[in-house]
Amino acid sequence: MFVFESGNVAAATGVRLARVQVIAAYPITPQTPLTEKLSEYVDSGSFDAEYVAVESEHSALAVCIGASSTSARTFTATSANGLLYMAEQLHWTAGARLPMVMCVVNRAVGAPFNIWNDHQDSISQRDTGWIQIYAKDHQEILDTVIKAYRLSEEVCIPVMVCYDGYYLSHTYMPYDVPDQVAVDAFLPPYEYRHTLGPNNPTSLNTVTLPGGRPDIHGEFAPGYMELRHNLHMEMKQAIDIYTRIDGEFAEIIGRGGNPIAEKHLCDDAEYVAVALGSMANQIKDVVVRLRDDGLKVGLLALSLYRPFPSEFLAAELADRKGVIVFEKALSFGHSGTVCADLQAALYPCASRPPVWNYILGLGGRSYQSADFYDAIRDCVERGSAKFDNPGWIGLGR
Amino acid sequence: MEEKKTTVLNLTDEEFVYPGNRACTGCGLNILYRIGLKAIGRDAILVVPPSCLTVMQGLYPITSTQLSVLNVTFASTAAAASGVKAALRAQKNDHTQVVAWAGDGGTADIGIQALSGAIERGEDFLYICYDNEGYMNTGVQRSGTTPQGALTANTSINGKRERSKDVPAIVAAHSPAYVATCSAAYPMDFHDKIKKALSLKGLKYIHAHTPCPPGWAMEERMAVAIGRLAVSTGIYVLYEIEGGEMRLSEPSAKLLGKKKLPPVSEYLEAQGRFKALGKEAVEKLQQEVDAKWAAYRRQHDVALAARGPQS
Ligand SMILES: Cc1ncc(C[n+]2csc(CCOP(=O)(O)OP(=O)(O)O)c2C)c(N)n1
Ligand code: SF4
Numbered sequence: 001m002f003v004f005e006s007g008n009v010a011a012a013t014g015v016r017l018a019r020v021q022v023i024a025a026y027p028i029t030p031q032t033p034l035t036e037k038l039s040e041y042v043d044s045g046s047f048d049a050e051y052v053a054v055e056s057e058h059s060a061l062a063v064c065i066g067a068s069s070t071s072a073r074t075f076t077a078t079s080a081n082g083l084l085y086m087a088e089q090l091h092w093t094a095g096a097r098l099p100m101v102m103c104v105v106n107r108a109v110g111a112p113f114n115i116w117n118d119h120q121d122s123i124s125q126r127d128t129g130w131i132q133i134y135a136k137d138h139q140e141i142l143d144t145v146i147k148a149y150r151l152s153e154e155v156c157i158p159v160m161v162c163y164d165g166y167y168l169s170h171t172y173m174p175y176d177v178p179d180q181v182a183v184d185a186f187l188p189p190y191e192y193r194h195t196l197g198p199n200n201p202t203s204l205n206t207v208t209l210p211g212g213r214p215d216i217h218g219e220f221a222p223g224y225m226e227l228r229h230n231l232h233m234e235m236k237q238a239i240d241i242y243t244r245i246d247g248e249f250a251e252i253i254g255r256g257g258n259p260i261a262e263k264h265l266c267d268d269a270e271y272v273a274v275a276l277g278s279m280a281n282q283i284k285d286v287v288v289r290l291r292d293d294g295l296k297v298g299l300l301a302l303s304l305y306r307p308f309p310s311e312f313l314a315a316e317l318a319d320r321k322g323v324i325v326f327e328k329a330l331s332f333g334h335s336g337t338v339c340a341d342l343q344a345a346l347y348p349c350a351s352r353p354p355v356w357n358y359i360l361g362l363g364g365r366s367y368q369s370a371d372f373y374d375a376i377r378d379c380v381e382r383g384s385a386k387f388d389n390p391g392w393i394g395l396g397r
Numbered sequence: 398m399e400e401k402k403t404t405v406l407n408l409t410d411e412e413f414v415y416p417g418n419r420a421c422t423g424c425g426l427n428i429l430y431r432i433g434l435k436a437i438g439r440d441a442i443l444v445v446p447p448s449c450l451t452v453m454q455g456l457y458p459i460t461s462t463q464l465s466v467l468n469v470t471f472a473s474t475a476a477a478a479s480g481v482k483a484a485l486r487a488q489k490n491d492h493t494q495v496v497a498w499a500g501d502g503g504t505a506d507i508g509i510q511a512l513s514g515a516i517e518r519g520e521d522f523l524y525i526c527y528d529n530e531g532y533m534n535t536g537v538q539r540s541g542t543t544p545q546g547a548l549t550a551n552t553s554i555n556g557k558r559e560r561s562k563d564v565p566a567i568v569a570a571h572s573p574a575y576v577a578t579c580s581a582a583y584p585m586d587f588h589d590k591i592k593k594a595l596s597l598k599g600l601k602y603i604h605a606h607t608p609c610p611p612g613w614a615m616e617e618r619m620a621v622a623i624g625r626l627a628v629s630t631g632i633y634v635l636y637e638i639e640g641g642e643m644r645l646s647e648p649s650a651k652l653l654g655k656k657k658l659p660p661v662s663e664y665l666e667a668q669g670r671f672k673a674l675g676k677e678a679v680e681k682l683q684q685e686v687d688a689k690w691a692a693y694r695r696q697h698d699v700a701l702a703a704r705g706p707q708s
Contacts, residue, residue, distance in 0.1 A: 021487035021488075022480065022483045024479075024480065024483070049487070050483040050486055050487050052479055052483050052518070053518070054476060054479070055510060055514030056510060056511075056514070058476070058510075058511070059473060059476030059479075059510070059511050060476075061473075062469060062470065062473030062476035062479075063476050063477065063480035063483060064480060065473070065477055065480060066476070066477035066478060066479065066480025066481040066482075066483070067483050067487075068484075069480075069481065070442065070467075070481045070484035070485060070488075071484060072483065072484035072487045074484075088472075089473065092469070092470050196442045196465040196467055196481065197440075198439050198440040198465070198493060201439075201463055201465045203454060203455075203460040203466045203468070204465075204466070204468060205467070205468035205469070206455060206457045206460060206466075207451060207452065207454075207455075207456050207457065208456070208457040209457070213456075213458070215458040215459065216459060221457065221458035
C-alpha cells in the first residue's frame with residue numbers, strides 16, 4: 001500500500017511491522033516525531049509492545065541492553081548528542097553481542113549547539129562495533145529497519161539505521177508499506193539465544209581476562225582478545241549475510257538488490273562520485289546532467305558503512321580515472337572519514353585512482369545540485385592540481 | 398503486621414553462591430549476598446554494575462553465582478533492570494523476579510539518575526544498594542555516602558569534608574512501594590525484608606550498611622561486630638517505609654526503651670578510617686545522634702498514646 005508520509009513515520013512503520021517488543025527512547029530533535037509516533041501506536045493499543053519512556057539516552061540503551069539480553073526484540077532511536085551520551089552503552093551492546101536496531105536520525109553534534117543535519121554523530125561512532133547502514137529515501141528507511149532485524153539477529157551484532165535529519169526525517173515522500181503477512185514471512189520471531197532466567201542460569205558480561213582460560217569442564221574458553229576477534233570476523237561476514245538477506249527480502253517483498261551500494265550510471269564511468277544518505281539521491285540527477293554534458297561520470301551511493309565493503313569498493317573503483325567522495329563528517333586534522341576508509345580500501349590495488357574529497361553540509365549548511373555539478377566537473381577537468389584535499393563546499397555562504 | 402521471622406534454624410540450606418569467591422576475608426557484602434540470594438530464590442534475574450560484587454561473581458567463564466546475572470555499565474543498573482522487566486512483560490512472564498544489586502557509588506552517585514527515573518516510572522523490581530561507604534572496587538575512594546571525616550584514598554589527609562547523602566530518604570521522597578535499611582550484621586533482618594519486598598508490586602528499595610574490612614581499616618574478624626556497633630550506638634538506623642509510614646525495625650526499635658545508648662565513639666574508634674576525626678567532631682556527631690533518637694522517642698510516645706490503653 002502506498003502512503004505519503006515523513007521519513008520518521010516510515011521508520012516507525014518499519015518498527016511496527018518488525019513486531020518489536022520493547023522500545024525505549026529519549027526525545028531529541030529531529031528524532032522526536034519517530035518515537036512520538038511509536039508511543040502513539042503503543043498507547044492506542046494498535047501495537048503490542050512495551051514502551052519505556054526513560055530519563056536519558058544512556059538509560060534508553062540500558063533498557064534495550066536489559067531487554068535484548070532477556071530475549072526481546074528491541075528498538076531505540078536518537079540523534080547527535082543523544083547518540084554520544086550513549087557512547088559507553090554503544091560499546092557495551094556490541095561487545096555483549098546483543099541484537100538490536102537503532103535509528104540514528106543524523107544531526108550535527110554540539111558545540112556549538114546546532115540541530116541541523118550532518119553525519120558527524122554516527123560517523124564518529126563507527127568504531128563501537130555496531131553495523132551502520134545509511135538510507136537514502138523513505139522507502140529505504142522502512143525496508144532497512146525490517147532487514148536490519150534479520151541481519152542483527154542472525155549475526156548477533158546491533159545495527160544502526162542512519163538517515164538524514166529534516167532532509168528525510170521531516171519531509172514527505174510516497175513509499176510502499178508491505179503487508180504484515182509478507183513481513184512475517186521474511187522476519188521470523190526473535191529466536192532467543194540469550195537465556196537469562198531460572199531455566200539456564202547464565203552470567204553475562206562478567207570480567208574477562210586478557211587470555212583464555214579453561215571452564216569448569218576443562219574446555220578452553222576465549223579471553224577478551226578472542227571475543228574481539230570474533231566480533232571483527234563476524235562483522236566482516238555480515239556483508240555477505242546482508243546481501244543474502246536483501247535477496248530474500250526482494251523475493252518476498254519485491255524490492256531490494258542494493259544492500260552495499262546503489263550504482264548509478266557506473267558501468268562505463270571514468271569518474272565515480274561516492275556519497276552516503278540523502279545527498280546520494282540528489283547526485284543521481286547531477287550525474288545525468290554531467291553525462292548530458294559529455295562527462296563520463298557515475299555514482300556509487302554507499303549504504304553499508306560498517307562493516308566497510310573494502311573488496312566491493314576496490315573492485316568497483318580501482319580502475320577508474322578518479323573518485324570523488326562527498327561527505328558530511330570528518331576526522332579532524334585528517335580528512336573526510338569515508339574518504340580515508342576508501343583510500344585504505346584502494347591501497348592494495350594495482351591501479352589506484354586519485355581520490356578527491358569534499359566536505360559539505362556541516363550543521364545544515366546549504367548545498368545545491370549545482371555544487372555537486374561544479375565540484376565533479378572541477379575534478380574531472382582540472383584533476384588534483386588545484387585542490388586542497390579535502391575541499392570544502394559552501395564555506396562563507 | 399507480625400511476619401514470621403527467619404532464623405538460622407529455618408533458613409533454607411539451599412545455596413545460591415558457590416563457596417570460594419573473590420571477596421576479601423571478612424567482607425560484609427559476602428554475608429549479604431549469600432543470605433540475600435536465599436531470600437530471592439531461583440526464579441530471578443540479577444542486574445549488577447561494576448563494583449566489588451562483579452569481582453565476587455568471578456572471572457569469565459567461571460562464576461560464583463547460580464542465578465542468571467546481567468552485568469551492565471556503572472550508571473545504568475536501574476535502567477537495565479527496567480529493560481529486563483520490560484522483556485519479561487512482553488513475554489507475559491510475571492513470576493521471574495528482577496533484582497538490581499549495586500554498590501553505593503553505583504547508586505548514590507553515578508547511577509542515581511537511572512534509579513530516580515525507574516522509581517518515577519513505577520518500575521516493578523527490587524533494588525538493593527550495599528553501602529560500604531566508598532568506592533572499594535577501585536581502591537577505597539570517597540563516595541556520596543562516605544561519612545564526614547572518613548579517610549579514603551582521595552580524602553587521605555583530613556578525611557571527607559562533606560556529609561553523606563541520605564539515599565534512602567532521597568528514594569523515599571519518590572514514594573516507591575517500599576524502602577528499608579538493613580545491615581550486613583543483621584542478615585536475617587535483610588533476608589526477611591527482601592522476602593517482604595518481593596511480595597509487593599512496584600519499585601522496592603533496600604539499603605544495606607556493609608562493613609568492609611580493608612575499606613574501613615578494621616580487623617577482618619570485626620565486620621559483624623562493627624556493623625552491630627553502628628546499630629547499637631544509634632548511628633545507623635534500621636527501618637522500613639511502607640505506604641509513607643516509617644517503622645523502626647527490631648534491632649533499632651529496641652533502643653527506644655534504653656535510657657542511654659553506647660557512645661558513637663565506640664563505633665568510630667574501632668575503625669582506622671575515622672582517625673582524623675577530632676574530639677569536637679565526635680562530640681558534634683554524638684549530639685546529632687542524640688537529637689535523632691530524642692525525636693524517635695517523641696514520635697514513639699505519641700504513637701503509643703494514640704494506640705490507647707489496650708496494648
Ligand atoms: C563509567 C565508569 N566510571 C568509572 C568506573 C570505575 N569503577 C568501577 S567500580 C567503581 C567503584 C564502585 O563503587 P561502589 O558502587 O560503591 O561499589 P564497591 O566497589 O564499593 O563495591 C568505579 C569507580 C566504571 N566502571 N565505569
Ligand atoms: S573491598 Fe570491601 S566490599 Fe569489596 S570485597 Fe573487599 S571487603 Fe568486600
